[in-house]
Amino acid sequence: MKIITSISDMQRAADELRQAGKRIGIVPTMGYLHDGHLSLIRIAKEKSDVVIVTIFVNPTQFAPDEDYSKYPRDLDRDSELVRSAGADIIFTPSNDEMYGGKYRTYVNVEEITAVLEGKFRPAHFRGVTTVVAKLFNITKPHVAVFGQKDAQQAVVVRRMVKDLNFDCEIFVGPIVRETDGLAMSSRNVYLSEDERRQSMVLNRSLHLAFDLIANGERQCEILKKEMMKMIASRPSAVIDYVSIADPEKLEELTKLTPGATVLISLAVRIGSTSLIDNLQVTV
Amino acid sequence: MKIITSISDMQRAADELRQAGKRIGIVPTMGYLHDGHLSLIRIAKEKSDVVIVTIFVNPTQFAPDEDYSKYPRDLDRDSELVRSAGADIIFTPSNDEMYGGKYRTYVNVEEITAVLEGKFRPAHFRGVTTVVAKLFNITKPHVAVFGQKDAQQAVVVRRMVKDLNFDCEIFVGPIVRETDGLAMSSRNVYLSEDERRQSMVLNRSLHLAFDLIANGERQCEILKKEMMKMIASRPSAVIDYVSIADPEKLEELTKLTPGATVLISLAVRIGSTSLIDNLQVTV
Numbered sequence: 001m002k003i004i005t006s007i008s009d010m011q012r013a014a015d016e017l018r019q020a021g022k023r024i025g026i027v028p029t030m031g032y033l034h035d036g037h038l039s040l041i042r043i044a045k046e047k048s049d050v051v052i053v054t055i056f057v058n059p060t061q062f063a064p065d066e067d068y069s070k071y072p073r074d075l076d077r078d079s080e081l082v083r084s085a086g087a088d089i090i091f092t093p094s095n096d097e098m099y100g101g102k103y104r105t106y107v108n109v110e111e112i113t114a115v116l117e118g119k120f121r122p123a124h125f126r127g128v129t130t131v132v133a134k135l136f137n138i139t140k141p142h143v144a145v146f147g148q149k150d151a152q153q154a155v156v157v158r159r160m161v162k163d164l165n166f167d168c169e170i171f172v173g174p175i176v177r178e179t180d181g182l183a184m185s186s187r188n189v190y191l192s193e194d195e196r197r198q199s200m201v202l203n204r205s206l207h208l209a210f211d212l213i214a215n216g217e218r219q220c221e222i223l224k225k226e227m228m229k230m231i232a233s234r235p236s237a238v239i240d241y242v243s244i245a246d247p248e249k250l251e252e253l254t255k256l257t258p259g260a261t262v263l264i265s266l267a268v269r270i271g272s273t274s275l276i277d278n279l280q281v282t283v
Numbered sequence: 284m285k286i287i288t289s290i291s292d293m294q295r296a297a298d299e300l301r302q303a304g305k306r307i308g309i310v311p312t313m314g315y316l317h318d319g320h321l322s323l324i325r326i327a328k329e330k331s332d333v334v335i336v337t338i339f340v341n342p343t344q345f346a347p348d349e350d351y352s353k354y355p356r357d358l359d360r361d362s363e364l365v366r367s368a369g370a371d372i373i374f375t376p377s378n379d380e381m382y383g384g385k386y387r388t389y390v391n392v393e394e395i396t397a398v399l400e401g402k403f404r405p406a407h408f409r410g411v412t413t414v415v416a417k418l419f420n421i422t423k424p425h426v427a428v429f430g431q432k433d434a435q436q437a438v439v440v441r442r443m444v445k446d447l448n449f450d451c452e453i454f455v456g457p458i459v460r461e462t463d464g465l466a467m468s469s470r471n472v473y474l475s476e477d478e479r480r481q482s483m484v485l486n487r488s489l490h491l492a493f494d495l496i497a498n499g500e501r502q503c504e505i506l507k508k509e510m511m512k513m514i515a516s517r518p519s520a521v522i523d524y525v526s527i528a529d530p531e532k533l534e535e536l537t538k539l540t541p542g543a544t545v546l547i548s549l550a551v552r553i554g555s556t557s558l559i560d561n562l563q564v565t566v
Contacts, residue, residue: 105446163388
């Protein structure tokens with residue numbers, strides 16, 4: 001496995017791989033890898049000949065009051081995990097390599113970035129789409145794999161890829177969970193033992209909604225109210241949003257239609273840690 | 284020479300060319316070609332093996348009150364010119380092919396798009412950088428050639444290419460002029476005979492500034508005032524701006540420094556036709 005830190009080295013390596021007829025798959029990450037990331041690497045391996053894992057804690061997707069500086073980083077540990085998962089290259093550039101000079105260009109997807117996460121983190125998706133566009137131009141992938149845990153990110157990236165005509169297939173891997181149901185996240189390390197127990201409520205509230213729908217409930221306001229009631233019973237939980245929306249347009253729904261697939265998603269702060277989770281349900 | 288209208292056909296053709304080891308050069312145009320465009324095709328031919336001319340009147344770079352619908356179009360004439368200039372492919376997609384579906388993604392270069400043309404045409408460069416990013420992803424060029432007549436566009440595109448890490452070399456071809464000095468432009472066909480005569484004042488005012496600088500004038504306010512006085516003497520001329528700026532940062536200068544290169548640029552409406560011109564001068 002090779003570690004590449006320079007943009008031009010990565011572009012030359014990608015050119016050579018393409019010239020040799022290899023399909024390139026990439027898994028963009030911010031590092032501090034967990035089993036969720038490793039599952040995406042496995043998907044990328046199935047879909048391509050050479051897998052590049054990008055590791056870059058992208059400053060432009062953090063607001064000034066967010067956890068950019070304390071976001072966990074451990075390249076040695078990550079390298080070992082990437083190697084054992086069977087990927088071929090880690091691309092891990094410095095901030096200066098990515099945003100040095102008089103950086104001024106941003107990619108922005110309108111409308112679908114103004115809701116859910118985007119409403120609570122106004123410049124977040126602009127940072128995500130900008131860095132993904134850059135990473136695509138640097139690694140020249142045939143295939144890119146993202147995680148369903150960041151459901152809105154997956155929808156936004158797909159929209160950008162289609163709109164800007166990136167010639168790259170997007171795959172979205174399912175959420176990987178801890179044994180107690182908590183969605184894996186690099187941010188879970190922030191949680192105290194007590195918070196860790198309380199954080200199970202995100203997944204549990206999704207299952208509550210699932211069960212209520214299975215039992216015939218169709219009113220989104222009622223479903224969301226029940227979820228919020230359960231979440232509020234945890235003393236450290238503060239709800240940013242609970243949403244039941246169209247999984248592509250991300251527009252809030254009022255009533256569920258039989259046969260339709262809906263995205264139930266939520267963001268909850270447990271203490272000072274922001275957690276998200278979601279579930280797609282076909283009614 | 285081939286004419287391609289579908290994005291996926293163009294991407295497959297570009298892949299095959301790259302796979303065969305060919306260097307792809309592109310010349311992005313809005314069609315209604317003149318000798319200025321043909322000079323860019325010749326540059327592209329020198330720098331690459333296969334030249335693609337894109338012809339697309341890009342709606343997102345026109346404001347609602349601008350000349351999008353009346354912009355001159357003639358694909359038969361353009362095809363003949365492109366063929367005779369020795370290019371290999373015309374890529375000319377429909378509006379729906381480029382912006383169909385729920386189009387929502389824009390590329391924006393900040394700061395340097397807020398001055399000069401960008402000040403008078405607020406969404407113009409957002410449209411330009413968006414369509415150029417799309418065309419790069421569709422035609423996969425090693426080299427792209429733009430014209431110096433659109434001086435700010437060249438600076439903005441270079442910035443975008445560097446910031447978003449497009450692996451493409453940018454060349455800028457010199458302004459091609461009519462025998463009386465008017466910079467060639469597809470918009471020149473809008474001018475009446477009388478307006479056509481008056482429009483010579485753009486180039487003449489640039490030469491006036493050049494002569495004044497050669498004679499030792501260093502105060503930008505005085506240079507601009509003399510240019511504006513000359514332009515205002517033409518009855519149909521309305522000045523949008525006259526600028527003396529740093530050629531990369533596009534910041535207005537107050538005093539010329541010996542040895543420095545400056546960009547003198549102007550936008551003047553002659554009747555209802557917007558014309559631009561510029562001159563780079565090394566003091």
